[in-house]
Amino acid sequence: MNIRRAEISDSDGIAKVHVDAWKETYKGLINDDYLNSLSYEKKAKMWKEVIKDDTQPQRTFVIENDSKTIVGFAFCGINREKEYEYDGDLHAMYILKDYQNRGYGSKITRIVAKALVDLGCGSLIIWALKDNSYCRFYEKVGGIKVKERLYTYGNQEVKLVGYGWKDIGSIYQNAINE
Numbered sequence: 137m138n139i140r141r142a143e144i145s146d147s148d149g150i151a152k153v154h155v156d157a158w159k160e161t162y163k164g165l166i167n168d169d170y171l172n173s174l175s176y177e178k179k180a181k182m183w184k185e186v187i188k189d190d191t192q193p194q195r196t197f198v199i200e201n202d203s204k205t206i207v208g209f210a211f212c213g214i215n216r217e218k219e220y221e222y223d224g225d226l227h228a229m230y231i232l233k234d235y236q237n238r239g240y241g242s243k244i245t246r247i248v249a250k251a252l253v254d255l256g257c258g259s260l261i262i263w264a265l266k267d268n269s270y271c272r273f274y275e276k277v278g279g280i281k282v283k284e285r286l287y288t289y290g291n292q293e294v295k296l297v298g299y300g301w302k303d304i305g306s307i308y309q310n311a312i313n314e
Contacts, residue, residue: 139244142196142209144187149206150198151179157208157230165267170290186211195251199231199240207235212248215261220283222300224257245277249307260304263287266295274299278307 142150155174162171187196194213198206208231215225226248231240252260264271266284275281279299287296301307 137202137238137240137243138200138204139197139240139247140200142183142187142198144184146198146206147180147184147187148176150183150196150209151176153206153209153230153232154179154183154228157232160233161230161268161270162265165265166289166294167292170292173290193255194227195248195255197244197247197251199235199244201235207232208240208244210244210248212252214255214257220261220298220300222259222261222302224252224255224260224304226260226262229262241273242277246307249301249304252304258303258305260301260307261298263296263298266297271297271299 155176158166158174159171183196186194192213194211196211197209199208201207208229210229211227213225213227215222217225226245229241229244229248231244249260261282262274262279263285264274278301280301281297282300283298285296285298286293288294
């Protein structure tokens with residue numbers, strides 16, 4: 137396992153994980169029409185732009201398996217939603233199902249926390265689909281349910297739950313002590 141900062145050349149691998157993880161994770165929670173509309177090409181183009189945009193305080197990290205194939209990623213930055221009291225945001229984190237429950241999620245979460253501290257953040261929020269069975273992971277790493285809201289994917293309205301950490305220092309400390 138290797139976790140490192142993403143490069144523009146990683147866009148295709150991140151896109152594949154993004155689309156495949158959505159289809160694995162959200163089957164039955166988000167309508168099939170929306171999931172089937174997800175495109176590797178569109179996501180790769182989006183990730184290329186995100187990674188090369190150095191005007192924003194954000195970071196993207198990838199998880200590689202032993203064959204150097206990208207099997208997960210995380211994208212974090214300054215919280216753009218000022219109505220919430222958290223200054224850092226874990227915008228996205230996905231790991232392919234075959235690579236879950238191996239410690240990758242915990243490790244990349246700590247790396248994200250350190251990156252956010254480096255960006256000047258002291259707190260963190262992540263939004264997750266409420267009925268997503270992986271919400272328990274955020275609770276396991278210390279996230280507290282702080283808010284719910286509605287969001288629309290395609291023509292379907294779903295509930296999101298926000299998990300927050302008022303002080304990400306303890307997550308960060310674990311990252312630097314490894």
